[in-house]
Amino acid sequence: MKNKSPHPKGGKLSGRLFSAEFLFCPFHDWKISLVNGVVQAPDQGSVKIYPVKVVENDLVITL
C-alpha cells in the first residue's frame, strides 16, 4: 500500500493501527481496505495497492 493517506492532508500510513482487513488512519480516522485500498463510507477515495506474494521465503512486491 502506498504510504500516503488519500485524505487532503495526506498523512503517512506506515506504523498505523490495522485489523485483518482494514488500516485506520489516526489523523481523521479514515478506514481503508487492505485488500483493495478503498476508503470506507462515509469517506471516499482510495490508496494504491501493490501486489505481494511469497516466493521461496522471500516477499516479492510488484511496483
Ligand code: FES
Ligand atoms: S490524513 Fe489520513 S485520514 Fe486524514
